[in-house]
Ligand SMILES: [Zn+2]
């Protein structure tokens with residue numbers, strides 16, 4: 001088995017979800033193995049973990065009761081800043097490209113009405129820019145809060161073309177009595193990881209913003225940056241290489 005050049009940890013076979021060392025976040029060298037496992041659940045449990053209870057695994061992985069101290073570390077804050085800058089750039093890119101693209105596609109379908117097309121393009125652009133500004137303002141101004149998960153629901157929607165989408169809604173009651181909903185479409189990882197009654201902290205600048213207070217009965221964590229479910233032993237996400245909140 002290969003070892004990490006940076007920290008010496010044993011490296012798994014490289015797949016799309018094991019692209020980074022889960023002990024230090026360094027890139028796993030080489031090419032992805034074809035026909036390997038699809039998720040962590042498919043991989044056999046390492047022999048040293050077999051037969052352990054969830055509590056024993058959490059303890060062995062260094063998980064303590066309470067919200068993670070790691071959030072305030074320079075490393076974590078830096079990773080969060082970088083992820084948000086990338087997110088902002090992607091949003092701006094989408095905002096700038098979408099309207100000309102819509103105009104172009106509409107123009108290819110109905111090339112005769114130039115004035116209407118340009119008008120439609122400008123309207124789409126204005127709407128997209130407003131939506132992006134709202135998103136950015138929401139991320140920058142939302143405050144951290146602590147609360148409890150009070151309900152979990154799913155909504156299934158079917159578009160006209162028959163594409164089904166599921167929205168996973170986790171409702172929390174904040175410590176000052178406000179109801180807050182967290183919604184994810186077609187991404188059940190955080191929804192499945194949380195349960196009604198869990199104490200949580202909301203981190204507005206994270207992609208997966210809800211952190212569980214008591215992780216000592218878990219064998220899994222959800223990456224706060226990309227939303228991939230990780231074995232609790234992972235200090236860094238195997239899929240995106242960023243630090244886990246544990
Ligand atoms: Zn490493």
Ligand SMILES: [Zn+2]
Nearest residue numbers: 223226237240
């Ligand atoms: Zn990740």
